[in-house]
Protein backbone atom coordinates (compact mmCIF):
# COMPACT_ATOMS: atom_id res chain seq x y z
CA UNK A 338 0.00 0.00 0.00
CA UNK A 339 1.23 3.46 -0.84
CA UNK A 340 1.31 5.92 2.03
CA UNK A 341 -0.72 9.13 1.87
CA UNK A 342 2.30 11.31 2.61
CA UNK A 343 5.72 9.93 1.89
CA UNK A 344 9.28 11.19 2.39
CA UNK A 345 11.82 9.45 0.22
CA UNK A 346 15.45 9.86 1.34
CA UNK A 347 14.86 13.47 2.19
CA UNK A 348 18.01 15.45 2.76
CA UNK A 349 18.74 19.09 3.55
CA UNK A 350 22.13 20.72 3.73
CA UNK A 351 22.91 24.29 4.71
CA UNK A 352 26.33 24.82 3.16
CA UNK A 353 28.38 21.93 4.53
CA UNK A 354 26.07 21.38 7.45
CA UNK A 355 23.68 18.46 7.10
CA UNK A 356 20.49 19.41 8.92
CA UNK A 357 18.45 16.41 7.78
CA UNK A 358 20.00 13.34 6.22
CA UNK A 359 18.29 10.53 4.42
CA UNK A 360 14.90 10.71 6.03
CA UNK A 361 12.29 8.24 4.82
CA UNK A 362 8.84 7.97 6.27
CA UNK A 363 5.36 6.97 5.21
CA UNK A 364 2.39 8.63 6.85
CA UNK A 365 -1.07 7.11 6.49
CA UNK A 366 -4.22 9.11 5.92
CA UNK A 367 -5.60 10.40 9.22
CA UNK A 368 -2.50 9.44 11.14
CA UNK A 369 -0.99 11.62 13.87
CA UNK A 370 2.81 11.54 13.62
CA UNK A 371 5.22 13.31 15.95
CA UNK A 372 8.75 14.31 15.08
CA UNK A 373 10.53 14.16 18.40
CA UNK A 374 14.10 15.10 19.11
CA UNK A 375 16.39 17.47 20.96
CA UNK A 376 16.89 21.06 19.86
CA UNK A 377 18.65 21.44 16.53
CA UNK A 378 18.06 17.86 15.34
CA UNK A 379 16.29 19.00 12.16
CA UNK A 380 12.60 18.77 13.09
CA UNK A 381 11.64 22.25 11.91
CA UNK A 382 13.77 21.80 8.80
CA UNK A 383 11.84 18.63 7.95
CA UNK A 384 8.50 20.30 8.54
CA UNK A 385 9.49 23.31 6.43
CA UNK A 386 10.38 21.02 3.56
CA UNK A 387 6.93 19.46 3.74
CA UNK A 388 5.44 22.95 3.85
CA UNK A 389 7.48 24.00 0.84
CA UNK A 390 9.25 26.80 2.70
CA UNK A 391 12.59 25.02 2.26
CA UNK A 392 13.69 23.08 -0.81
CA UNK A 393 15.28 19.68 -0.06
CA UNK A 394 18.85 19.19 -1.24
CA UNK A 395 17.79 15.76 -2.46
CA UNK A 396 14.96 13.30 -2.02
CA UNK A 397 11.25 13.45 -2.76
CA UNK A 398 8.04 14.26 -0.98
CA UNK A 399 4.91 12.53 -2.26
CA UNK A 400 1.43 13.59 -1.25
CA UNK A 401 -1.48 11.40 -2.28
CA UNK A 402 0.57 9.91 -5.11
CA UNK A 403 1.78 13.26 -6.46
CA UNK A 404 5.34 14.53 -6.23
CA UNK A 405 5.15 17.86 -4.40
CA UNK A 406 8.88 18.28 -3.76
CA UNK A 407 9.10 21.41 -5.90
CA UNK A 408 5.54 22.68 -5.59
CA UNK A 409 5.33 26.27 -4.31
CA UNK A 410 4.09 26.55 -0.70
CA UNK A 411 1.00 28.49 -1.77
CA UNK A 412 0.02 25.67 -4.13
CA UNK A 413 0.30 22.86 -1.59
CA UNK A 414 -2.73 23.83 0.46
CA UNK A 415 -1.30 22.45 3.71
CA UNK A 416 -2.35 23.83 7.08
CA UNK A 417 0.53 25.07 9.20
CA UNK A 418 0.66 26.23 12.79
CA UNK A 419 3.95 28.00 13.33
CA UNK A 420 5.93 27.94 16.54
CA UNK A 421 5.33 31.67 17.04
CA UNK A 422 1.76 31.26 15.70
CA UNK A 423 2.54 33.93 13.10
CA UNK A 424 -0.91 35.47 13.32
CA UNK A 425 -1.44 38.58 11.22
CA UNK A 426 -1.33 41.33 13.87
CA UNK A 427 -3.32 43.77 11.75
CA UNK A 428 -6.29 41.43 11.39
CA UNK A 429 -8.90 40.32 13.90
CA UNK A 430 -9.27 36.67 14.79
CA UNK A 431 -12.03 36.26 12.23
CA UNK A 432 -10.03 38.03 9.53
CA UNK A 433 -7.02 35.86 10.30
CA UNK A 434 -9.06 32.70 9.95
CA UNK A 435 -10.92 33.94 6.86
CA UNK A 436 -7.71 34.88 5.02
CA UNK A 437 -7.04 31.41 3.63
CA UNK A 438 -10.65 31.15 2.43
CA UNK A 439 -10.41 34.54 0.78
CA UNK A 440 -7.32 33.34 -1.10
CA UNK A 441 -9.41 30.42 -2.31
CA UNK A 442 -12.01 32.79 -3.69
CA UNK A 443 -14.71 32.00 -1.14
CA UNK A 444 -17.33 34.78 -1.08
CA UNK A 445 -17.40 37.18 1.82
CA UNK A 446 -20.54 36.02 3.60
CA UNK A 447 -19.59 32.38 3.21
CA UNK A 448 -16.05 32.81 4.44
CA UNK A 449 -17.08 34.83 7.48
CA UNK A 450 -19.57 32.13 8.38
CA UNK A 451 -16.97 29.42 7.98
CA UNK A 452 -14.33 31.40 9.88
CA UNK A 453 -16.70 31.91 12.76
CA UNK A 454 -17.63 28.23 12.73
CA UNK A 455 -13.94 27.37 12.90
CA UNK A 456 -13.45 29.74 15.81
CA UNK A 457 -16.38 28.11 17.53
CA UNK A 458 -14.78 24.74 17.01
CA UNK A 459 -11.74 25.91 18.98
CA UNK A 460 -14.08 27.57 21.52
CA UNK A 461 -13.12 31.14 20.65
CA UNK A 462 -16.43 32.41 19.29
CA UNK A 463 -16.56 35.32 21.74
CA UNK A 464 -13.08 36.52 20.69
CA UNK A 465 -13.85 36.75 16.98
CA UNK A 466 -13.37 40.53 16.79
CA UNK A 467 -10.21 40.68 18.92
CA UNK A 468 -6.81 41.52 17.57
CA UNK A 469 -4.01 39.05 18.36
CA UNK A 470 -2.32 41.44 20.75
CA UNK A 471 -5.36 41.41 23.00
CA UNK A 472 -5.40 37.64 23.29
CA UNK A 473 -3.59 35.23 25.60
CA UNK A 474 -1.03 32.73 24.33
CA UNK A 475 -3.52 29.88 24.44
CA UNK A 476 -6.14 31.88 22.56
CA UNK A 477 -3.64 32.89 19.88
CA UNK A 478 -2.60 29.29 19.55
CA UNK A 479 -6.20 28.29 18.94
CA UNK A 480 -6.72 31.05 16.38
CA UNK A 481 -3.65 29.75 14.56
CA UNK A 482 -5.12 26.26 14.69
CA UNK A 483 -8.49 27.44 13.39
CA UNK A 484 -6.75 29.36 10.61
CA UNK A 485 -4.87 26.24 9.54
CA UNK A 486 -7.90 23.95 9.77
CA UNK A 487 -10.51 26.13 8.10
CA UNK A 488 -8.98 25.57 4.66
CA UNK A 489 -9.58 21.83 5.16
CA UNK A 490 -5.97 20.91 4.43
CA UNK A 491 -4.98 17.37 3.48
CA UNK A 492 -2.15 17.58 6.02
CA UNK A 493 -1.82 19.65 9.18
CA UNK A 494 1.71 20.65 10.19
CA UNK A 495 2.29 21.76 13.77
CA UNK A 496 5.64 23.21 14.85
CA UNK A 497 5.84 23.04 18.63
CA UNK A 498 2.39 24.58 18.93
CA UNK A 499 2.17 24.08 22.66
CA UNK A 500 5.64 25.14 23.72
CA UNK A 501 4.68 28.71 24.58
CA UNK A 502 1.86 27.70 26.91
CA UNK A 503 2.07 27.16 30.65
CA UNK A 504 2.13 23.60 31.94
CA UNK A 505 -1.54 23.30 32.84
CA UNK A 506 -2.85 24.81 29.62
CA UNK A 507 -0.41 22.68 27.67
CA UNK A 508 -1.89 19.50 29.11
CA UNK A 509 -5.43 20.63 28.40
CA UNK A 510 -4.52 21.60 24.84
CA UNK A 511 -2.88 18.22 24.21
CA UNK A 512 -6.14 16.45 24.84
CA UNK A 513 -8.17 19.06 23.00
CA UNK A 514 -5.90 19.03 19.97
CA UNK A 515 -5.85 15.24 19.80
CA UNK A 516 -9.65 15.00 20.07
CA UNK A 517 -10.11 17.67 17.42
CA UNK A 518 -7.66 15.90 15.12
CA UNK A 519 -9.47 12.59 15.53
CA UNK A 520 -12.78 14.31 15.03
CA UNK A 521 -11.74 15.89 11.72
CA UNK A 522 -9.52 12.99 10.74
CA UNK A 523 -6.83 15.26 9.34
CA UNK A 524 -3.37 13.75 8.75
CA UNK A 525 -1.10 15.54 11.19
CA UNK A 526 2.61 15.98 11.71
CA UNK A 527 3.60 17.49 15.05
CA UNK A 528 7.09 18.72 15.80
CA UNK A 529 8.05 18.67 19.44
CA UNK A 530 10.98 18.25 21.77
CA UNK A 531 8.66 17.29 24.62
CA UNK A 532 8.52 13.50 24.90
CA UNK A 533 5.40 13.55 27.05
CA UNK A 534 3.60 15.54 24.36
CA UNK A 535 4.67 13.10 21.67
CA UNK A 536 3.74 10.06 23.77
CA UNK A 537 0.33 11.38 24.71
CA UNK A 538 -0.83 12.59 21.30
CA UNK A 539 0.65 10.48 18.53
CA UNK A 540 -0.21 7.35 16.64
CA UNK A 541 3.46 6.99 15.84
CA UNK A 542 6.57 8.85 16.90
CA UNK A 543 9.65 9.54 14.80
CA UNK A 544 12.61 10.10 17.09
CA UNK A 545 15.30 12.19 15.43
CA UNK A 546 18.90 12.68 16.42
CA UNK A 547 21.34 14.97 14.62
CA UNK A 548 19.36 14.98 11.40
CA UNK A 549 18.77 11.25 11.34
CA UNK A 550 15.84 9.04 12.23
CA UNK A 551 16.69 7.11 15.34
CA UNK A 552 13.51 5.05 15.70
CA UNK A 553 9.95 5.07 14.43
CA UNK A 554 7.37 3.40 16.65
CA UNK A 555 4.00 3.70 18.34
CA UNK A 556 4.21 5.44 21.74
CA UNK A 557 3.99 2.33 23.91
CA UNK A 558 6.47 0.41 21.75
CA UNK A 559 8.84 3.30 21.77
CA UNK A 560 8.70 3.55 25.52
CA UNK A 561 8.85 -0.17 26.24
CA UNK A 562 11.10 -1.30 23.43
CA UNK A 563 13.51 1.45 22.47
CA UNK A 564 16.09 0.18 20.02
CA UNK A 565 19.04 2.25 21.17
CA UNK A 566 20.32 4.08 24.23
CA UNK A 567 19.55 7.49 22.76
CA UNK A 568 15.86 6.73 22.44
CA UNK A 569 15.63 5.02 25.83
CA UNK A 570 17.25 8.02 27.47
CA UNK A 571 15.40 10.69 25.52
CA UNK A 572 11.94 9.18 25.70
CA UNK A 573 11.01 8.95 29.36
CA UNK A 574 13.51 8.71 32.18
CA UNK A 575 15.77 5.75 32.48
CA UNK A 576 18.76 4.37 34.33
CA UNK A 577 21.59 3.46 31.98
CA UNK A 578 24.14 0.95 33.31
CA UNK A 579 27.35 -0.06 31.54
CA UNK A 580 28.47 -3.65 31.84
CA UNK A 581 29.72 -6.65 29.94
CA UNK A 582 28.22 -10.01 29.10
CA UNK A 583 29.77 -12.45 31.58
CA UNK A 584 27.88 -15.58 30.50
CA UNK A 585 24.89 -16.26 28.25
CA UNK A 586 21.94 -14.23 29.65
CA UNK A 587 24.10 -12.78 32.41
CA UNK A 588 25.49 -9.25 32.42
CA UNK A 589 27.96 -8.06 34.99
CA UNK A 590 27.52 -4.49 36.19
CA UNK A 591 30.12 -3.38 38.72
CA UNK A 592 30.63 -7.06 39.54
CA UNK A 593 26.95 -7.79 40.14
CA UNK A 594 25.51 -10.41 37.81
CA UNK A 595 22.13 -9.48 36.39
CA UNK A 596 19.77 -11.82 34.55
CA UNK A 597 18.82 -10.37 31.20
CA UNK A 598 18.16 -11.63 27.70
CA UNK A 599 21.51 -11.05 26.00
CA UNK A 600 20.14 -11.98 22.60
CA UNK A 601 22.89 -11.72 20.01
CA UNK A 602 25.47 -10.05 22.24
CA UNK A 603 28.43 -12.41 22.62
CA UNK A 604 30.12 -13.25 25.92
CA UNK A 605 32.65 -10.57 26.81
CA UNK A 606 31.07 -7.77 24.77
CA UNK A 607 30.37 -4.35 26.26
CA UNK A 608 26.65 -3.56 26.60
CA UNK A 609 24.36 -0.94 28.12
CA UNK A 610 21.39 -1.85 30.26
CA UNK A 611 18.37 0.39 30.54
CA UNK A 612 15.81 0.17 33.30
CA UNK A 613 12.97 2.62 33.87
CA UNK A 614 12.73 4.18 37.34
CA UNK A 615 9.12 3.06 37.71
CA UNK A 616 9.96 -0.58 36.95
CA UNK A 617 12.26 -0.83 39.96
CA UNK A 618 10.74 -1.68 43.31
CA UNK A 619 11.87 -0.95 46.84
CA UNK A 620 10.79 -3.32 49.61
CA UNK A 621 11.89 -4.75 52.93
CA UNK A 622 12.29 -8.25 51.46
CA UNK A 623 15.79 -9.12 52.62
CA UNK A 624 16.45 -11.71 49.90
CA UNK A 625 17.18 -9.11 47.20
CA UNK A 626 20.08 -6.70 46.92
CA UNK A 627 20.46 -3.91 49.40
CA UNK A 628 20.48 -0.20 48.52
CA UNK A 629 20.83 2.98 50.55
CA UNK A 630 18.45 5.91 50.01
CA UNK A 631 20.51 9.03 49.14
CA UNK A 632 17.66 11.38 48.39
CA UNK A 633 13.89 11.16 48.70
CA UNK A 634 11.77 13.66 46.78
CA UNK A 635 8.01 13.83 47.09
CA UNK A 636 6.32 14.55 43.76
CA UNK A 637 2.68 14.34 44.78
CA UNK A 638 1.50 11.29 42.92
CA UNK A 639 4.82 9.53 43.44
CA UNK A 640 8.15 9.49 45.24
CA UNK A 641 11.44 9.88 43.45
CA UNK A 642 14.41 8.21 45.16
CA UNK A 643 18.05 8.27 44.37
CA UNK A 644 19.69 5.16 45.76
CA UNK A 645 23.18 3.66 45.82
CA UNK A 646 23.82 -0.06 45.79
CA UNK A 647 26.07 -2.68 44.27
CA UNK A 648 25.08 -1.63 40.75
CA UNK A 649 25.89 2.03 41.35
CA UNK A 650 23.54 4.98 41.46
CA UNK A 651 19.90 4.50 40.40
CA UNK A 652 16.75 6.58 40.19
CA UNK A 653 13.54 4.92 41.33
CA UNK A 654 9.98 6.16 41.34
CA UNK A 655 7.36 4.58 43.58
CA UNK A 656 3.66 5.41 43.55
CA UNK A 657 2.44 7.38 46.54
CA UNK A 658 0.23 5.01 48.53
CA UNK A 659 -0.62 7.47 51.23
CA UNK A 660 1.93 6.35 53.80
CA UNK A 661 5.29 7.93 54.51
CA UNK A 662 8.04 6.80 52.13
CA UNK A 663 11.67 6.07 52.86
CA UNK A 664 13.87 8.81 54.17
CA UNK A 665 17.51 9.66 53.54
CA UNK A 666 19.91 7.05 54.86
CA UNK A 667 17.30 4.26 55.05
CA UNK A 668 18.28 0.84 53.79
CA UNK A 669 15.86 -0.85 51.39
CA UNK A 670 15.86 -3.85 49.09
CA UNK A 671 15.73 -3.61 45.34
CA UNK A 672 13.85 -5.86 42.93
CA UNK A 673 12.27 -5.73 39.49
CA UNK A 674 9.95 -7.90 37.47
CA UNK A 675 11.52 -10.09 34.82
CA UNK A 676 11.75 -8.41 31.45
CA UNK A 677 12.03 -4.86 32.80
CA UNK A 678 15.62 -4.49 31.71
CA UNK A 679 16.47 -3.72 28.10
CA UNK A 680 19.89 -4.45 26.69
CA UNK A 681 21.62 -2.33 24.05
CA UNK A 682 24.78 -3.26 22.28
CA UNK A 683 25.74 0.38 21.74
CA UNK A 684 27.56 2.46 24.33
CA UNK A 685 25.90 5.32 26.20
CA UNK A 686 25.72 8.27 23.80
CA UNK B 687 21.92 61.10 51.06
CA UNK B 688 18.49 62.52 51.59
CA UNK B 689 15.78 60.20 50.35
CA UNK B 690 13.88 61.95 47.57
CA UNK B 691 10.30 60.79 47.41
CA UNK B 692 9.61 58.47 44.47
CA UNK B 693 7.34 61.12 43.00
CA UNK B 694 10.02 63.76 42.68
CA UNK B 695 12.78 61.48 41.43
CA UNK B 696 11.64 61.51 37.78
CA UNK B 697 11.50 65.30 37.84
CA UNK B 698 14.94 65.57 39.34
CA UNK B 699 16.34 63.17 36.79
CA UNK B 700 14.85 65.00 33.84
CA UNK B 701 15.67 68.44 35.21
CA UNK B 702 19.01 68.85 33.37
CA UNK B 703 17.40 67.97 30.06
CA UNK B 704 14.44 70.21 30.72
CA UNK B 705 16.69 73.14 31.64
CA UNK B 706 18.71 72.58 28.50
CA UNK B 707 15.62 72.67 26.32
CA UNK B 708 14.10 75.63 28.10
CA UNK B 709 17.30 77.62 27.71
CA UNK B 710 18.11 76.69 24.14
CA UNK B 711 14.73 76.04 22.57
CA UNK B 712 11.92 77.33 24.75
CA UNK B 713 13.46 80.70 25.48
CA UNK B 714 14.24 81.69 21.88
CA UNK B 715 10.80 80.53 20.84
CA UNK B 716 9.09 82.66 23.44
CA UNK B 717 11.27 85.59 22.35
CA UNK B 718 10.24 85.01 18.73
CA UNK B 719 6.60 84.91 19.74
CA UNK B 720 6.92 88.11 21.76
CA UNK B 721 8.69 89.75 18.84
CA UNK B 722 5.84 88.84 16.51
CA UNK B 723 3.46 90.86 18.69
CA UNK B 724 5.30 94.13 18.18
CA UNK B 725 4.82 96.38 15.18
CA UNK B 726 7.58 97.68 12.95
CA UNK B 727 8.25 101.06 11.51
CA UNK B 728 10.66 101.57 8.59
CA UNK B 729 12.07 104.73 10.13
CA UNK B 730 12.20 103.91 13.81
CA UNK B 731 12.38 100.10 13.83
CA UNK B 732 10.65 97.77 16.26
CA UNK B 733 7.97 99.43 18.39
CA UNK B 734 7.18 98.49 21.97
CA UNK B 735 3.43 98.23 21.41
CA UNK B 736 1.35 95.02 21.51
CA UNK B 737 -0.58 94.14 18.38
CA UNK B 738 -1.84 91.28 16.26
CA UNK B 739 -1.44 93.37 13.11
CA UNK B 740 1.43 91.23 11.81
CA UNK B 741 -0.75 88.14 11.95
CA UNK B 742 -3.53 89.95 10.16
CA UNK B 743 -1.01 91.05 7.52
CA UNK B 744 0.32 87.59 6.84
CA UNK B 745 -3.04 85.83 7.01
CA UNK B 746 -4.68 88.40 4.75
CA UNK B 747 -1.99 88.67 2.11
CA UNK B 748 -2.31 86.52 -1.02
CA UNK B 749 1.48 86.74 -1.47
CA UNK B 750 1.94 84.80 1.77
CA UNK B 751 -0.95 82.47 0.98
CA UNK B 752 0.97 81.44 -2.10
CA UNK B 753 4.16 80.84 -0.15
CA UNK B 754 2.41 78.79 2.51
CA UNK B 755 0.53 76.88 -0.17
CA UNK B 756 3.76 76.17 -2.01
CA UNK B 757 5.50 75.03 1.17
CA UNK B 758 2.83 72.53 2.13
CA UNK B 759 2.42 71.40 -1.47
CA UNK B 760 6.16 70.79 -1.52
CA UNK B 761 5.88 68.94 1.79
CA UNK B 762 3.16 66.65 0.46
CA UNK B 763 4.90 65.98 -2.83
CA UNK B 764 8.30 65.28 -1.23
CA UNK B 765 6.63 63.00 1.32
CA UNK B 766 4.78 61.13 -1.40
CA UNK B 767 7.91 60.62 -3.48
CA UNK B 768 9.88 59.58 -0.40
CA UNK B 769 7.22 56.96 0.32
CA UNK B 770 7.36 55.70 -3.26
CA UNK B 771 11.14 55.46 -3.23
CA UNK B 772 11.85 54.74 0.42
CA UNK B 773 9.38 51.93 1.07
CA UNK B 774 10.61 49.62 -1.72
CA UNK B 775 14.16 50.55 -0.83
CA UNK B 776 13.64 49.57 2.81
CA UNK B 777 11.92 46.36 1.74
CA UNK B 778 14.79 45.35 -0.51
CA UNK B 779 17.22 46.30 2.23
CA UNK B 780 15.42 44.06 4.71
CA UNK B 781 15.70 41.15 2.27
CA UNK B 782 19.45 41.43 1.69
CA UNK B 783 21.95 39.14 3.37
CA UNK B 784 23.53 40.84 6.35
CA UNK B 785 26.80 41.55 4.55
CA UNK B 786 25.19 43.35 1.62
CA UNK B 787 22.75 44.99 3.97
CA UNK B 788 25.44 46.88 5.85
CA UNK B 789 26.99 47.99 2.57
CA UNK B 790 23.69 49.28 1.21
CA UNK B 791 22.62 50.79 4.49
CA UNK B 792 25.80 52.84 4.33
CA UNK B 793 24.96 53.86 0.77
CA UNK B 794 21.45 54.86 1.80
CA UNK B 795 22.63 56.81 4.81
CA UNK B 796 25.60 58.27 2.97
CA UNK B 797 23.88 61.55 2.05
CA UNK B 798 23.35 62.25 5.76
CA UNK B 799 27.10 62.24 6.29
CA UNK B 800 27.55 65.25 3.98
CA UNK B 801 26.60 68.76 4.98
CA UNK B 802 23.25 69.86 3.55
CA UNK B 803 24.85 72.94 2.04
CA UNK B 804 27.57 71.01 0.24
CA UNK B 805 25.08 68.48 -1.03
CA UNK B 806 22.71 71.16 -2.25
CA UNK B 807 25.47 73.06 -3.98
CA UNK B 808 26.21 69.81 -5.76
CA UNK B 809 22.65 69.75 -7.00
CA UNK B 810 22.99 73.37 -8.06
CA UNK B 811 25.97 72.46 -10.23
CA UNK B 812 23.98 69.58 -11.65
CA UNK B 813 20.82 71.60 -12.30
CA UNK B 814 22.36 74.86 -13.49
CA UNK B 815 22.04 76.33 -16.99
CA UNK B 816 25.47 75.04 -18.02
CA UNK B 817 25.52 72.10 -15.63
CA UNK B 818 25.68 68.38 -16.17
CA UNK B 819 21.95 68.14 -16.81
CA UNK B 820 22.19 70.56 -19.74
CA UNK B 821 25.30 68.91 -21.12
CA UNK B 822 23.68 65.48 -20.94
CA UNK B 823 20.49 66.72 -22.59
CA UNK B 824 22.48 68.36 -25.36
CA UNK B 825 24.67 65.32 -25.86
CA UNK B 826 21.53 63.20 -26.20
CA UNK B 827 20.24 65.60 -28.82
CA UNK B 828 17.42 67.28 -26.92
CA UNK B 829 18.18 70.64 -28.56
CA UNK B 830 20.64 73.36 -27.62
CA UNK B 831 18.48 75.18 -25.08
CA UNK B 832 20.00 74.99 -21.61
CA UNK B 833 17.90 72.75 -19.37
CA UNK B 834 17.85 74.30 -15.94
CA UNK B 835 16.04 73.12 -12.89
CA UNK B 836 17.45 75.94 -10.82
CA UNK B 837 14.79 78.12 -9.18
CA UNK B 838 12.08 75.61 -10.03
CA UNK B 839 9.66 73.65 -7.93
CA UNK B 840 10.85 70.43 -9.58
CA UNK B 841 14.46 71.18 -8.70
CA UNK B 842 13.58 71.80 -5.04
CA UNK B 843 11.55 68.63 -4.93
CA UNK B 844 14.34 66.48 -6.32
CA UNK B 845 16.98 67.93 -4.00
CA UNK B 846 14.75 67.59 -0.93
CA UNK B 847 13.78 64.02 -1.76
CA UNK B 848 17.47 63.18 -2.00
CA UNK B 849 18.11 64.64 1.43
CA UNK B 850 15.09 63.13 3.12
CA UNK B 851 14.71 59.65 1.67
CA UNK B 852 17.10 58.14 4.25
CA UNK B 853 14.72 59.16 7.05
CA UNK B 854 11.92 57.30 5.35
CA UNK B 855 14.10 54.26 4.71
CA UNK B 856 15.25 54.05 8.33
CA UNK B 857 11.78 54.45 9.69
CA UNK B 858 10.23 51.84 7.40
CA UNK B 859 13.16 49.51 7.85
CA UNK B 860 12.75 49.65 11.62
CA UNK B 861 9.14 48.56 11.35
CA UNK B 862 9.95 45.85 8.79
CA UNK B 863 12.48 44.47 11.25
CA UNK B 864 9.72 43.93 13.77
CA UNK B 865 7.62 41.79 11.43
CA UNK B 866 7.64 38.09 12.24
CA UNK B 867 8.96 36.54 9.01
CA UNK B 868 6.79 33.51 9.77
CA UNK B 869 3.69 35.65 9.26
CA UNK B 870 4.74 35.93 5.60
CA UNK B 871 5.26 32.16 5.44
CA UNK B 872 1.84 31.75 7.00
CA UNK B 873 0.36 33.93 4.25
CA UNK B 874 2.03 31.78 1.60
CA UNK B 875 0.88 28.56 3.22
CA UNK B 876 -2.68 29.84 3.18
CA UNK B 877 -2.50 30.15 -0.58
CA UNK B 878 -1.57 33.81 -1.08
CA UNK B 879 0.81 34.68 -3.90
CA UNK B 880 4.07 36.45 -3.06
CA UNK B 881 2.65 39.72 -4.25
CA UNK B 882 -0.52 39.28 -2.20
CA UNK B 883 1.62 38.52 0.86
CA UNK B 884 3.53 41.75 0.25
CA UNK B 885 0.34 43.76 -0.18
CA UNK B 886 -1.86 42.17 2.47
CA UNK B 887 0.60 40.96 5.12
CA UNK B 888 3.89 42.84 4.92
CA UNK B 889 2.86 46.36 3.92
CA UNK B 890 0.09 46.75 6.50
CA UNK B 891 2.52 45.71 9.20
CA UNK B 892 5.04 48.26 7.92
CA UNK B 893 2.37 50.98 7.91
CA UNK B 894 3.30 52.51 11.28
CA UNK B 895 6.85 52.98 9.96
CA UNK B 896 5.62 54.49 6.70
CA UNK B 897 3.39 56.92 8.57
CA UNK B 898 5.98 57.99 11.09
CA UNK B 899 8.52 58.33 8.28
CA UNK B 900 6.01 60.54 6.48
CA UNK B 901 5.66 62.76 9.52
CA UNK B 902 9.41 63.19 9.77
CA UNK B 903 9.83 63.90 6.05
CA UNK B 904 6.89 66.29 5.94
CA UNK B 905 8.05 68.24 8.99
CA UNK B 906 11.60 68.47 7.71
CA UNK B 907 10.43 69.59 4.26
CA UNK B 908 8.01 72.19 5.56
CA UNK B 909 10.72 73.75 7.70
CA UNK B 910 13.64 73.14 5.31
CA UNK B 911 15.78 76.15 4.70
CA UNK B 912 19.13 75.44 3.05
CA UNK B 913 17.85 73.49 0.04
CA UNK B 914 15.00 75.88 -0.88
CA UNK B 915 17.34 78.83 -0.32
CA UNK B 916 19.97 77.53 -2.73
CA UNK B 917 17.81 75.74 -5.31
CA UNK B 918 14.62 77.79 -5.03
CA UNK B 919 16.27 81.10 -4.36
CA UNK B 920 14.22 84.35 -4.42
CA UNK B 921 11.97 83.17 -7.19
CA UNK B 922 10.69 80.07 -5.44
CA UNK B 923 10.24 81.20 -1.86
CA UNK B 924 9.01 78.83 0.82
CA UNK B 925 7.96 79.87 4.31
CA UNK B 926 11.39 79.39 5.86
CA UNK B 927 13.16 81.46 3.19
CA UNK B 928 10.43 84.11 3.34
CA UNK B 929 10.94 84.48 7.09
CA UNK B 930 14.67 84.71 6.53
CA UNK B 931 14.22 87.45 3.94
CA UNK B 932 11.98 89.46 6.27
CA UNK B 933 14.67 89.28 8.92
CA UNK B 934 17.72 89.97 6.82
CA UNK B 935 16.60 91.87 3.69
CA UNK B 936 13.61 93.90 4.80
CA UNK B 937 14.84 93.96 8.39
CA UNK B 938 11.20 93.64 9.45
CA UNK B 939 11.95 91.28 12.34
CA UNK B 940 8.43 91.22 13.77
CA UNK B 941 6.98 90.16 10.43
CA UNK B 942 9.68 87.47 10.05
CA UNK B 943 8.89 86.26 13.56
CA UNK B 944 5.19 86.13 12.70
CA UNK B 945 5.87 83.97 9.67
CA UNK B 946 8.07 81.67 11.74
CA UNK B 947 5.42 81.31 14.44
CA UNK B 948 2.71 80.59 11.87
CA UNK B 949 4.91 77.94 10.22
CA UNK B 950 5.48 76.30 13.57
CA UNK B 951 1.76 76.36 14.39
CA UNK B 952 0.75 74.96 11.02
CA UNK B 953 3.35 72.23 11.31
CA UNK B 954 2.22 71.29 14.80
CA UNK B 955 -1.43 71.19 13.82
CA UNK B 956 -0.80 69.07 10.75
CA UNK B 957 1.52 66.63 12.50
CA UNK B 958 -0.64 66.27 15.59
CA UNK B 959 -3.75 65.55 13.59
CA UNK B 960 -1.86 63.09 11.41
CA UNK B 961 -0.50 61.40 14.51
CA UNK B 962 -3.95 61.21 15.98
CA UNK B 963 -5.23 59.47 12.89
CA UNK B 964 -2.39 56.96 13.09
CA UNK B 965 -2.99 56.27 16.74
CA UNK B 966 -6.68 55.74 16.24
CA UNK B 967 -6.06 53.46 13.33
CA UNK B 968 -3.20 51.41 14.68
CA UNK B 969 -3.20 51.55 18.49
CA UNK B 970 -5.73 48.73 18.43
CA UNK B 971 -3.46 46.57 16.37
CA UNK B 972 0.15 47.17 17.35
CA UNK B 973 1.55 47.68 20.79
Ligand SMILES: Nc1ncnc2c1ncn2[C@@H]1O[C@H](COP(=O)(O)OP(=O)(O)OP(=O)(O)O)[C@@H](O)[C@H]1O
Pocket residue numbers: 351354356374375376377378379380381382383530
Ligand atom coordinates in the same frame (compact mmCIF):
# COMPACT_ATOMS: atom_id res chain seq x y z
N1 LIG C 1 18.93 28.65 7.30
C1 LIG C 1 19.84 27.89 7.96
N2 LIG C 1 21.15 28.00 7.68
C2 LIG C 1 22.06 27.23 8.33
N3 LIG C 1 21.77 26.32 9.26
C3 LIG C 1 20.48 26.17 9.57
C4 LIG C 1 19.44 26.93 8.95
N4 LIG C 1 18.26 26.55 9.46
C5 LIG C 1 18.54 25.60 10.37
N5 LIG C 1 19.87 25.36 10.43
C6 LIG C 1 20.54 24.36 11.29
O1 LIG C 1 19.94 23.12 11.06
C7 LIG C 1 19.82 22.40 12.27
C8 LIG C 1 18.38 21.93 12.43
O2 LIG C 1 17.56 23.07 12.62
P1 LIG C 1 16.03 22.95 12.95
O3 LIG C 1 15.48 24.32 13.00
O4 LIG C 1 15.41 21.99 12.02
O5 LIG C 1 16.10 22.35 14.41
P2 LIG C 1 14.89 21.87 15.32
O6 LIG C 1 15.01 20.39 15.44
O7 LIG C 1 13.62 22.43 14.83
O8 LIG C 1 15.30 22.51 16.72
P3 LIG C 1 14.40 23.29 17.79
O9 LIG C 1 13.78 22.23 18.65
O10 LIG C 1 15.42 24.06 18.55
O11 LIG C 1 13.41 24.13 17.06
C9 LIG C 1 20.27 23.32 13.38
O12 LIG C 1 21.56 22.91 13.81
C10 LIG C 1 20.32 24.67 12.73
O13 LIG C 1 21.39 25.41 13.25
Ligand SMILES: [Mg+2]
Pocket residue numbers: 380381382
Ligand atom coordinates in the same frame (compact mmCIF):
# COMPACT_ATOMS: atom_id res chain seq x y z
MG1 LIG D 1 12.26 24.01 15.54
